[in-house]
Structures are given as C-alpha cells and as structure tokens.
C-alpha cells in the first residue's frame with residue numbers, strides 16, 4: 001500500500017516523502033540521504049513522525 005510519510009531528519013528538517021519511493025531522497029537542508037531505494041522498497045533512514053493516509 002502506498003502511503004506518504006512525514007519524516008524528520010537528524011538536522012531537524014521535516015519532509016513528506018512517498019513510502020514506496022523507488023528513488024533515493026535527500027534532506028533538503030543538510031543533504032543526508034533520508035530515503036534509500038533498495039530494489040523497489042524504500043528504506044527510511046530517519047525518524048518517521050507520522051504516516052499520512
């Protein structure tokens with residue numbers, strides 16, 4: 001199931017990302033890779049604040 005996630009990077013920047021993203025996502029503020037693409041399933045590399053339905 002596809003969901004959006006509200007996540008918070010270690011630097012404090014919050015982002016909304018697609019939970020099934022097939023591409024990597026970097027933090028807009030510090031550039032840390034917060035979503036890692038891994039063979040079709042995204043790995044969240046930061047804190048999940050909220051799952052948006």
Ligand SMILES: [Zn+2]
Pocket residue numbers: 009010011012013027028029030031032
């Ligand atoms: Zn950051």
